[in-house]
Amino acid sequence: MRFMGTFTPKLDEKGRLFLPAKFRDRLAEGVVVTQGQENCLVVWPPEVFDREADRAAERPMTSKAARGYNRMFFSGGDEVTPDKQGRIGIPAPLREYAALERDVVVIGVRDRLEIWNPTKWREYQEAEVVKFADLDESDDE
Template sequence: MRFMGTYRPKLDEKGRLFLPAKFRDRLAEGVVVTQGQEHCLVVWPPDVFDVEADRAAERSMTDKAARGYQRMFFSGGDEVVPDKQGRVSISAGLREYAGLEKDVVVIGVRNRLEIWNPTTWEDYQAAEIQKFSDLDEGGD
């Protein structure tokens, strides 16, 4: 299953998020939620997370950048099983990292979902839209 699209669910008072309905079957057994770049959160199906985790672990521990990436990637991670209504709990630490309050934006990014603060997402899109428009098949 490919994850695509933009959704605007809300966090409830307990920090739970309804996963988009079309993705719930794929994510019903559980997800891994981690810190992402640009202050978003990444929601990984466990099998996809394992591939990414293995890739991160392959880098040498003598590489300072690799150690830093691994620390950020794993330290904020949380394994979560959606409840029967398709909600996942987002920990307070992850909500704080991403600046999440009630309104959020969930985007599909092929093999994962990302959760964004709406203002952060709008700012990111505004900064990236021209770069996206300028790309061509030769791609620089």
């Protein structure tokens, strides 16, 4: 299953998030929530998380960048099983990292979901829309 789309659920008073209904069956057995880049959170199906973890493990621990990535990737991670209503709890440290309050934006990004603070998502989109419009496969960047 591919994850696509933009959704605007709300966190409840206990820091729980309703997963988008169209993805609940796919994620019913559990997910891994980690810190993402650009201060978002990433919701991984376990098999996708395992592939990413394996890829990270292939880099030598003598690499400072590899150690840093692994520390950030795993230290904030949490394995979560959705409840019967399709909610997952987002631990307080992860909510703080992503500056999540009541309103959030959940986006599908092919093999995972990302959870964003709405203001940060808008700012990210505004900065990226020009780059996206100007993409040219002949560019070297």
